[in-house]
Amino acid sequence: MYGATHLEFVERWRQLARAFTRTLRDGPGTLKVARPDGTARTIAVYYQDGWDGQGSRSASSAIFDSAVLTLLCEDPYWLDKQPVMVHREYGVGADFLVPYPTVSSSQVLGATTVTNPGDVDVWPEWTITGPASLITFTREDTGDSFVLDPTAVGHGNLLAGEQVTVRTDPPQVRYQDGSNWIGALNWPSATLWSLPPGSTDVTFQLDGAGAGSAVDLTFYPKYETA
Structure with a gap:
């Protein structure tokens, strides 16, 4: 996640974090993987952890960070988007x-x-x-x-x-x-x-x-x- 300024980066980071962490309150979100041929598969996910960021110490750390997320899937199988x-x-x-x-x-x-x-x-x-x-x-x-x-x-x-x-x-x-x-x-x-x-x-x-x-x-x- 990055931004042109520190405040822009923080706003984007918080918005995306909110999208994942709200699954803990509102129910699962949907993760979708789409392929070039138009097919896609989805899975229902809950945020588990990982949004603390990697804490880069480079000069760009004020406008850049990355998160490695762990998502919980109660049903471990991917669904076809077409019934x-x-x-x-x-x-x-x-x-x-x-x-x-x-x-x-x-x-x-x-x-x-x-x-x-x-x-x-x-x-x-x-x-x-x-x-x-x-x-x-x-x-x-x-x-x-x-x-x-x-x-x-x-x-x-x-x-x-x-x-x-x-x-x-x-x-x-x-x-x-x-x-x-x-x-x-x-x-x-x-x-x-x-x-x-x-x-x-x-x-x-x-x-x-x-x-x-x-x-x-x-x-x-x-x-x-x-």
Whole structure:
């Protein structure tokens, strides 16, 4: 950090110090590393120490100093700035040869493969759009699953256009108006499973699905390094 004068240097030093140390009071800041190809990875950080400076004794010490910072990362993994999003919706498959060669949508509900390009497991967020009476999500390689039953919270079946969002870490279920629907999950057998690196076969099953029914899965890949 430098300045044309001692006072300019001190002002800059204090401003940047404040930006880091405020994380001790206001919550973590975001450190981002961007690459020339436009990709970037971020990590949530807290200031730990190092803002005392190096205390240079050169003639320029009145207008120049450097800090070697230590930052605390509660989650040690870097996040991709671009989320992975998977959309599946209600659709009816068609016989390829009847009455003539026909291609069905690959985005229909049911069995699908989700790819995690990161280095570690991620915990996705799910948004379910009705109509639906019972929603089941299954990770095929482990058999882990969870079921969302709207009637368990006294709502009744999801109507067309109604939405529920399920977060897997920390567990959270919210109806579109923000109300808490955590009781709609099939506790205690519900397992809000993660996605490991690579490809994973999963199944989205929506009982009572119809036109407009959809599932949207979103996650940010995590990496060991920036």
